Amino acid sequence: MAKHETPLLDQLESGPWPSFVSDMKLEAEVRAKNEAGIEFQIPVDVVDDLMGVLELSYVHGRTHWKHGGIVGVFGYGGGVIGRYCDQPEMFPGVAHFHTVRVAQPAGKYYKADYLRQLMDIWQMRGSGMTNMHGSTGDIIFLGTRTEQLEEIFYELTHNLNTDLGGSGSNLRTPADCIGSSRCEFSCYDTNALCHFLTNLYQDELHRPAFPYKFKFKFDGCPNGCVASIARSDMSFIGTWKDDIRIDQEAVQAYIGGEIAPNGGAFKGRDWGAFDIQKEVIDLCPTECMWMEGKELKIDNKECNRCMHCINAMPRALRVGQDTGLSILVGAKAPILDGQQMGSLLAPFVEVNPEDDYAAVTEVIESIWDWWMEEGKNRERLGELIRRAGFQKMLEVTGIKADARHVSEPRCNPYIFWKEDEVPGGWERDVKEYRKHHKR
Amino acid sequence: MAEVEFKGKKFVVDEDGFLEDFNTYTEEWVEFCMKEEGIDTLTEEHWNVINILQDYYKKNGIAPMVRVLSKLTGFKLKHIYELFPSGPGKGACKMAGLPKPTGCV
Numbered sequence: 101m102a103k104h105e106t107p108l109l110d111q112l113e114s115g116p117w118p119s120f121v122s123d124m125k126l127e128a129e130v131r132a133k134n135e136a137g138i139e140f141q142i143p144v145d146v147v148d149d150l151m152g153v154l155e156l157s158y159v160h161g162r163t164h165w166k167h168g169g170i171v172g173v174f175g176y177g178g179g180v181i182g183r184y185c186d187q188p189e190m191f192p193g194v195a196h197f198h199t200v201r202v203a204q205p206a207g208k209y210y211k212a213d214y215l216r217q218l219m220d221i222w223q224m225r226g227s228g229m230t231n232m233h234g235s236t237g238d239i240i241f242l243g244t245r246t247e248q249l250e251e252i253f254y255e256l257t258h259n260l261n262t263d264l265g266g267s268g269s270n271l272r273t274p275a276d277c278i279g280s281s282r283c284e285f286s287c288y289d290t291n292a293l294c295h296f297l298t299n300l301y302q303d304e305l306h307r308p309a310f311p312y313k314f315k316f317k318f319d320g321c322p323n324g325c326v327a328s329i330a331r332s333d334m335s336f337i338g339t340w341k342d343d344i345r346i347d348q349e350a351v352q353a354y355i356g357g358e359i360a361p362n363g364g365a366f367k368g369r370d371w372g373a374f375d376i377q378k379e380v381i382d383l384c385p386t387e388c389m390w391m392e393g394k395e396l397k398i399d400n401k402e403c404n405r406c407m408h409c410i411n412a413m414p415r416a417l418r419v420g421q422d423t424g425l426s427i428l429v430g431a432k433a434p435i436l437d438g439q440q441m442g443s444l445l446a447p448f449v450e451v452n453p454e455d456d457y458a459a460v461t462e463v464i465e466s467i468w469d470w471w472m473e474e475g476k477n478r479e480r481l482g483e484l485i486r487r488a489g490f491q492k493m494l495e496v497t498g499i500k501a502d503a504r505h506v507s508e509p510r511c512n513p514y515i516f517w518k519e520d521e522v523p524g525g526w527e528r529d530v531k532e533y534r535k536h537h538k539r
Numbered sequence: 540m541a542e543v544e545f546k547g548k549k550f551v552v553d554e555d556g557f558l559e560d561f562n563t564y565t566e567e568w569v570e571f572c573m574k575e576e577g578i579d580t581l582t583e584e585h586w587n588v589i590n591i592l593q594d595y596y597k598k599n600g601i602a603p604m605v606r607v608l609s610k611l612t613g614f615k616l617k618h619i620y621e622l623f624p625s626g627p628g629k630g631a632c633k634m635a636g637l638p639k640p641t642g643c644v
Contacts, residue, residue, distance in 0.1 A: 307620060
């Protein structure tokens with residue numbers, strides 16, 4: 101018998117999609133029965149009370165969590181999101197309901213054994229409920245009490261060799277697409293770079309020292325499977341400098357219908373026979389492709405590496421071999437001054453694990469030096485760029501302005517010049533002017 | 540809201556142990572918080588951070604940004620964590636009686 105009546109929630113158990121309500125009920129039952137004999141460190145009925153408070157929110161159309169919450173572990177300034185219910189008498193199981201962010205492995209590859217050990221900790225010291233994963237990438241332990249935070253942290257670090265993720269005005273947990281682990285489009289090892297930089301900048305991740313939050317994300321190619329261009333202050337997107345590799349035999353196999361286009365992604369509907377002219381050549385944004393007899397040709401110097409042709413014919417077309425990444429900066433959600441996507445800062449940066457990715461870290465650190473000094477309280481990098489100007493960012497990173505930095509040149513004439521660029525400078529005497537121009 | 544008593548002084552605090560009202564701060568408050576903030580002995584450096592936080596708050600109505608605190612105290616962030624293991628927000632601001640940090644923390 102459930103602790104609270106949940107008629108509204110119960111409706112969400114029907115339908116084909118996996119129901120979070122059914123899952124919560126299952127977990128509530130597992131805790132109530134406790135067949136494994138676990139010494140629960142927080143209320144056994146935490147899940148029941150969570151369903152209760154959620155049902156109440158469904159009835160009221162309002163949240164029932166109090167404002168904010170500051171909890172954590174010694175040594176770190178973030179990693180735990182404190183939360184308290186505003187009806188603690190009615191739902192004592194969730195009077196404290198803190199979220200613990202746990203650092204996830206690059207690409208989110210796991211072994212069952214590791215996940216089992218994580219869950220052993222969490223069943224005993226938390227609610228048993230999780231979010232796999234938070235939008236930033238962390239493993240999310242959903243709901244525990246303050247007294248358990250240090251206990252969980254001790255077990256994670258001592259027994260599982262696992263750390264917390266980031267929260268607060270710091271470097272948040274970096275995340276990546278699966279990269280070259282299982283994708284032939286990947287232009288660099290996103291897992292390796294993500295892991296390396298996460299380790300390198302542990303201090304920046306655990307102890308907030310920034311004007312505001314800062315995120316890294318690593319996409320292996322412009323398809324953007326981790327959406328770095330929209331969801332990270334610094335977005336690292338793989339690309340290449342040389343030619344797209346063409347296997348002309350495979351091109352013919354696509355044309356002959358032996359290979360389904362786009363890896364068979366459109367098989368659910370009859371789109372007719374594959375038409376390379378219509379589906380690839382005519383859709384190329386720079387119109388740099390054509391057929392010469394039976395040969396597919398690409399004018400690579402006009403290609404903007406949008407991935408469309410490669411996506412359409414993955415067995416015939418491959419990314420180049422001279423690979424690296426582009427760095428884009430400033431993406432953020434709307435608050436305060438409007439949403440932004442990343443703007444291209446460094447068109448091509450070498451990715452070299454041999455020298456500890458020196459070309460990448462140089463750009464990161466020069467940006468941090470600037471933003472940490474100039475950024476206002478709670479000003480994202482994207483907003484500082486708007487306030488101080490893109491030009492300023494080029495100066496601090498030592499990157500030379502070029503045409504690729506803009507989608508179009510400015511259309512207003514409010515152009516600043518540096519004094520030393522103008523013959524004679526700014527120091528002028530009005531009397532000298534009056535000699536030639538009467539009042 | 541809970542009320543705690545220490546050395547004859549009463550303090551009203553929230554769930555996270557922050558003072559509800561900055562004006563109720565007394566030096567006993569710092570002594571009271573020490574243990575749960577992982578501090579064995581209070582040094583001049585601790586008081587230095589606390590005093591600077593309070594001055595800044597009285598003058599500006601907000602807590603200083605981390606790098607401003609570093610500049611004002613002359614302590615690097617690392618040293619502030621050595622003094623206050625939970626950091627400048629949960630540790631130092633709480634002990635100085637400042638309001639609880641807010642936002643996306």
